[in-house]
Amino acid sequence: MGRVFKNIRKIDTVLCIAWILAIISAFFVHPGKEYLGYIDFRSLGILWGLMVIIQGFKENSVFDRIAGFLLSKVTKSWQLAAMLIFMCFFGSMLITNDVALITFVPFALMILHDCGREDMMIPTVVLQTVAANLGSMLTPIGNPQNLYLYGLTGMRLDHFVLIMLPFSLVSAILLVLGLLIIPGREKSLMKSNNSSITSHFGSKRQIIIYAVLFAIALLTVVRILPWYVFAIIVLVIVGGMDYKILFRADYILLLTFIGFFIFTGNMGRIEVISSFLQEVLIGREFGISVALSQIISNVPATLMLSGFTINYKSLLIGVNVGGLGTLIASMASLISYKAYSKEYKENSGKYLLVFTAVNVVFLIALVLTYVIIRSL
Numbered sequence: 325m326g327r328v329f330k331n332i333r334k335i336d337t338v339l340c341i342a343w344i345l346a347i348i349s350a351f352f353v354h355p356g357k358e359y360l361g362y363i364d365f366r367s368l369g370i371l372w373g374l375m376v377i378i379q380g381f382k383e384n385s386v387f388d389r390i391a392g393f394l395l396s397k398v399t400k401s402w403q404l405a406a407m408l409i410f411m412c413f414f415g416s417m418l419i420t421n422d423v424a425l426i427t428f429v430p431f432a433l434m435i436l437h438d439c440g441r442e443d444m445m446i447p448t449v450v451l452q453t454v455a456a457n458l459g460s461m462l463t464p465i466g467n468p469q470n471l472y473l474y475g476l477t478g479m480r481l482d483h484f485v486l487i488m489l490p491f492s493l494v495s496a497i498l499l500v501l502g503l504l505i506i507p508g509r510e511k512s513l514m515k516s517n518n519s520s521i522t523s524h525f526g527s528k529r530q531i532i533i534y535a536v537l538f539a540i541a542l543l544t545v546v547r548i549l550p551w552y553v554f555a556i557i558v559l560v561i562v563g564g565m566d567y568k569i570l571f572r573a574d575y576i577l578l579l580t581f582i583g584f585f586i587f588t589g590n591m592g593r594i595e596v597i598s599s600f601l602q603e604v605l606i607g608r609e610f611g612i613s614v615a616l617s618q619i620i621s622n623v624p625a626t627l628m629l630s631g632f633t634i635n636y637k638s639l640l641i642g643v644n645v646g647g648l649g650t651l652i653a654s655m656a657s658l659i660s661y662k663a664y665s666k667e668y669k670e671n672s673g674k675y676l677l678v679f680t681a682v683n684v685v686f687l688i689a690l691v692l693t694y695v696i697i698r699s700l
Contacts, residue, residue, distance in 0.1 A: 338624060338655065339576055342583030349590035362589030367472045368578055369555040374465060374541055375573035376558055378423050380534040383569060384526025387415070387427045401441060402509035405448050408432045409499055412452045413459035421460035421467050421647075422574075422656040428452060429663045445664065446671065447505045450679045453660040454502075454648065454686055458495035461644035462488050464545055467656075468577065469626035469643050474545070477636045481546050487637055491645065494693050498686055505682075530565060537561065577623075584627035592631045601632040609638035610645075610694060614687075617646030621655045641694060648687035651679065 381387060391411055398404045408428065416424040429449055436445050460466030464474035464484055474484055503509060537558060544554040562569050592598050605612060609629070616625040622643040633639055647654035651661060661679070665672040 338621060339580045339583065341620070342580045342587065342624065346583045346586035346590075349587050353590040353593050358593075359586060359589065362585045363582060364472060364475060364585065366551040367468075367475045368581060369551040370465075370475075370541065370544055371468060371471055371581075372573050372578060373537075373544075373555055373558040374420070374471075375423075376562055376569055377534055377537050377541060378419050379569050379572040380530065380537075380562065380566070381419075382423075382427065383566070384531050384534070386526075386531060387419075388431065391428065391431055395435065399512060400509070401444065401511045402503055402506055404435070404439070404441075405444060405451070405506045405509065406500075406503055408435070408448055409451045409455045409502075413455035413496065413499060416456040416460035417463045417466050420465065421456040421654065422659055424456040424460070425453060425656055425659040425663075428456075429660045433663065433667055441508070441511075443507050445668070446675050446678050447502075447507070447682075449660050449664050450675070450682050451499060451502050451505075453657050453679070454682060455495075455499055457647040457654045457656060458492065458499075458644075458686070458690075461495075461647075462492040465541070467644075467647075467654075468581070468623050470640070471545070472581075472626060473630065473636060473640050473643075476630060479636075484640075487640060488644065490697060491641065491690055491693060494690060495686070498689055502682070533561065533565065580624070581627065584624055588628055588631045598632065605629065605633045606635075609633050609635045610642040613639055613642030614646040614649075614691070617643055617653045618650045619652075621652050622647045623655065645687065645690045645694065648683045648690065650683075651676065653683075 394407055394411065395404065398407055408431075411428050412424045415428065419427070429452055432448055432452060433445060436442060436448065457467075461470065462485060464470050464481065470484075540549065540554055540557060543549045544551055559570070591601070613622075613625055613629055616629065620628075625646065626639070626643045629639060629643075630636070647656075651657055657679070661672075661675065664675055668675075
């Protein structure tokens, strides 16, 4: 419980903006029972359940053990960098981009330090961040905006994946090419003596239970199981097994979602504003979502724009591609920056410079990919 209150005290800017907008909009559309209709409880319920399950896996050292096993197979610096980067790319498809970065960036910092390859840290962590943001766009559970749009549109899973697949393939190729910026990539590695991260799993019984819960989550995402049944199952089982895990979900993000749901719902009921936004967005969903993401990040951009367009395909691509660019384009990027600057504060300026340069290159490449696909 203490951890929840600690997180609440650290109120972030996006949460404040969401609720300020919600409160201001309430002066124009007075609160009523319609407000409940604004909130996408399905997306929030599934997102909460996934957060709890992933925290359960983390508590039992599942990701550390898997990462340690994979890294034990590499001998060259470029192989180490590739492993660290693609763990984020593929991992984010299942455990979300922010969890992938929370898990694997500190792991990378420790491994590179122990191997005496601190010169690799900035490019590796930057590419890990890009990899997590881009890998996550392939699946409905890869990031919050995907989960929300997948539920909102009711599209089939195969349709969703096929929309994003070309961009994921281009991203994977770009990440492989990105290994060229790793310094001393052909050097052999000094094996670390630090084996604490790979020594053992946690409770095997809990791991099996969390794996079953994750399978139930996937059934819920593809609409085989009602979301509220899934949420109740998670609440009862995890609450009975280890209730502290329930308090480790990102409630700040959930509250941010609710604030934006109220704001966009109210805006949709103000005819002048609704008509104006719909007119502005028509045919420009991709460009506007990319641009807006640079300023307020892609999750709020998704929530703000989704109520004023039916061209969800372009919006989906735009908010995912829009996660590239500025440091706040995807709030998950702040996780890597904070983790690195905490250990190497004196190099934070250099990190931002490399981060921005790499993100701009990837952003241009994926915007061109969108333009080419549209022209075919």
